Amino acid sequence: MAFRTLHEDWTLSAVEGPVPDAVLGISIPATVPGCVHTDLLAAGVIAPPFDGDNEAEQQWIGSTAWRYETRFDWHDDGSHRHDLVAHGLDTVATIELNGSLVGRTENQHRSHRFDVRPLLIDGENTLAITFASPVAEAEARSAAHGPRPHANHHPYNALRKTASNFGWDWGIDVATSGIWKAIGLDSWSGVRIASVRPLVDLSHRADGVDGRLDARVALEWADGSAEAGWEVSASAAGVSATQHVEPGTSEIRLQLDVPDVPLWWPIGHGDQPLHDVDVQVAHSSAPVAHWSSRIGFRSVHVDTAPDADGSPFVLRVNGEVIQVRGANWIPDHAFLTEIDADRYRRRVRDASEANMNLLRVWGGGIYESDDFYAACDEAGILVWQDFLFACAAYAEEEWLAVEVEAEVREAITRLSPHPSLVIWNGNNENIWGYHDWGWQERLEGRTWGLGYYLSLLPGLVAELDPSRFYSPASPYSFDEALHPNDDAHGTMHIWDVWNTVDYSVYRHYRPRFVSEFGFQGPPAWSTLVDVVHDEPLEPYGAQMLVHQKANDGNLKLERGMQGHLPEPRSIEEWHWATQLNQAAAVRFGIEHFRSLSPRNTGAIVWQLNDNWPVVSWAAVDFAEHRKPLWYTLRDVYEPRLATFQPRDEGLALIVLNDSDDPWNGDIRLQRTLFDGTVLAEASASASVPARGESTVAIPTELAAFGDSSREILTARLGGFATAIHNPVEILDQALDPDPLVAEIGEADAETGAATVVVTARSYARDITLLVDRFDIGARVDRGMVTLLAGERAVFRVTTGSGLDRSGLLAADVLRHANSLHRGRSVLDDQVG
Incomplete structure (x- = not known):
């Protein structure tokens, strides 16, 4: 058996569309895997897409059909099957080999396999793939099947393609085309391993824990493979199992029991031991096919059963409650093939070094490369994976549903080995959108996706991966009779803060789990001025607004600072003040959410990363600079955090201890002037259990500020960062400007x-x-x-x-x- 990549000697040419004269009739070298934009850029045909307002000038690319072509030599090696395998085509493609039709595809999120033995010729072969315009295809399918509500301006919901590729409120509109994953010829005989799902479970004994590996192995057989003597074996963690199979068997299960298995834990709860899993098919003891991956033994459970306060969202790994401190993840580059394994690892390091323990892969992006999940496996970063539905209504008729099912089956199967993946989520905001965004009237009875979220997707998870939790949506209240974004139930998103109200409104909510919230700020200065060249540079410059995708984004930045910070007097002050305010808003929200523990069990900030240079909610900008927000997240996501919070009885110090060791100690409380002069002080003590919290009431006289503009309240306790209470905002403080x-x-x-x-x-x-x-x-x-x-x-x-x-x-x-x-x-x- 052999897989031969076909990545060399490709050319690219425009087929039809609003193509500039300079591009008409020319053929340029193409990189595979890659996309049209990066090929055009490499050939010098276009200017850098992220610079200035090149986005607008290059919209023709997404409205054009493109043809990739290569030639390769082939000679028959005697294999029974020769399959053309395309791991990722973006998106509506027609594949031809030597002028004959191989097949058509229309889903970026799945792979395709075609038996091309009848079309191959001895010697030189020509392979061509023509991609229809993604913009034109999306619009045509929307019109043909009935328009459905969606965010932004392109009907991305009519096509199984990365939603944010058509632009988002943080993303550039670069509707790509191309061979974005590996492509090649798979030559094989007898049988091949189509897939393996190595599902894990735990069995608890009085004196230890055993692991169970349930390896579900799917097989595909070549015609004429009728001889006996086939066997499939699996090995992991020093244990192996073998099973004889008859030709034509499509799936078998191999169970391995691993005694006293070391458990895989999220970061901060234990180690992350990983075990190699090897599956082999042999005939008469001779190896024929092989598959390998890594697994970790752990269990996952999410408790959403109603309680006295509503419905919780409590994630347990190996039976232990995980207080989620996370961030939402978007594709890390607008051109997906520019993301390599090292870049993934750097982003995961950004998460772990900011004391995060979970990344939520958002539904407007992609099922990421295995490099991403492998990095999370190694770091102990949990992954919540959305299925790819976001901020839109989706048709449930066969023309789209058949692609959805194929895509989801492949995604669940491919990602099943990764212990970091703990939650599958049906969609982002679509059930909420149906309730609150005026969709019902606009849909006029058309399907909108509910059947996917409540039937198809949970059914596929139950069939293919029952070891993980499925949530129908984010936000979701886990009761169809409830509003989907109710802070007393399940998961919620908080977006009135940022959009319409001051960030102090975070305190109006008592959420069980916040899976989206956030506040904007600009990227690092160098990242901004590398692509924005307005003269003079100012927030409302033409190119600056190209790199501010949020609706009225800069107005919201201005409103968000009011009452908190002095009004900026220069672009440099605007840049620093808006970054500072972004960090302050998110700090305010997270300290409040965490202070509600154990009612609140998690916060997932929007967002960790950027996909191009832009003013956004990210903590790490596109050029990989850690913004002030990142440093703030590292502080407020510390496992041990002390925070002053208002309570009905007055001001209190909430002491949070998300570690395995209890904390007992003294607390030194002081009210001081800015120069350090002590005006009042008191002592207190607290006892905080492991993974627990404690509330310390602040004496009334200690919090009785004489001059709020010149005084602060502090709490010092061993093993915690000093907690500081500012009675008024920076705007109203008499701070020394040169301290x-x-x-x-x-x-x-x-x-x-x-x-x-x-x-x-x-x-x-x-x-x-x-x-x-x-x-x-x-x-x-x-x-x-x-x-x-x-x-x-x-x-x-x-x-x-x-x-x-x-x-x-x-x-x-x-x-x-x-x-x-x-x-x-x-x-x-x-x-x-």
């Missing part, structure tokens, strides 16, 4: 990194080094650091050699919230 003494320290002895040492003369909020303004390749180990008077912090900066590192102390690099007051008469009036 720091800063110097370049000795280079770090281990890493050689530059060090910046800052000491606070007065209370200094959210100290951050925007190091990309010094060196675009620089990285810093910490940010959003708040210091009390007299405290000191060291920042370690990895940067290029030969640079004058004193530039790290420049005012546009060394930032803090206090600096927004610099030169303002209102502060002078307060101080005076």
